[in-house]
Amino acid sequence: MSKQDTHFFNVxxxxxxxxxxxxxxxxxxxxxxxxxxxxLQALSEAQYSKYVEARIRMPAQEAVAGQDNSALAIKTEGPxxxxxxxxxxxxxxxxxxxxxxxxxCHGQGxxxxxxxxxxxxxxxxxxxxxxxxxxxAIKGYQxxxxxxxxxxxxxxxxxxxxxxxxxxxxxxxx
Numbered sequence: 001m002s003k004q005d006t007h008f009f010n011v012x013x014x015x016x017x018x019x020x021x022x023x024x025x026x027x028x029x030x031x032x033x034x035x036x037x038x039x040l041q042a043l044s045e046a047q048y049s050k051y052v053e054a055r056i057r058m059p060a061q062e063a064v065a066g067q068d069n070s071a072l073a074i075k076t077e078g079p080x081x082x083x084x085x086x087x088x089x090x091x092x093x094x095x096x097x098x099x100x101x102x103x104x105c106h107g108q109g110x111x112x113x114x115x116x117x118x119x120x121x122x123x124x125x126x127x128x129x130x131x132x133x134x135x136x137a138i139k140g141y142q143x144x145x146x147x148x149x150x151x152x153x154x155x156x157x158x159x160x161x162x163x164x165x166x167x168x169x170x171x172x173x174x
Contacts (some may be wrong), residue, residue, distance in 0.1 A: 063149040065140030090157065094164025101152045102165050112146015114173075122173035130166070134159075137166045 091097040098106075098116070105113035114121035125133060135141075138159050140150035151157050152165075 063153045065142045094168045097165040098168050101154045116172045
């Protein structure tokens with residue numbers, strides 16, 4: 001190997017060594033700066049705790065038509081239950097129940113649910129009588145067009161409130 005080649009390899013090795021050293025110093029500096037700012041930002045940001053709680057909250061439970069859904073009404077203890085109780089407060093009337101729960105399916109016609117103001121879809125159902133509508137809404141129903149979970153999945157809602165929500169939807173369809 002010639003003297004020029006040896007000199008090139010020595011210089012090349014030194015440049016690579018310096019670049020690696022600079023990269024290590026920059027990495028260490030970034031870690032020091034981040035350790036001083038990330039924790040403070042996470043603790044001081046008001047929404048951060050809410051986002052974390054929302055991500056670790058217990059998954060929602062759904063009532064299934066034709067099955068015993070009484071276990072869904074049992075509340076668990078702990079911070080997840082406290083967070084879900086605050087967001088799922090029981091509505092005061094049927095209109096509020098419709099807005100909070102029923103409109104999820106009946107607003108868009110999801111899972112075969114008749115849209116709230118669709119007179120053609122509600123006509124045959126209304127013709128069967130309110131007693132049948134109340135029974136299907138309270139106990140759940142599985143028909144050829146789709147599935148209606150008991151109380152729309154809000155098993156803690158009293159029957160009278162569900163009846164008011166049914167009356168509201170019938171009124172919208174007339």
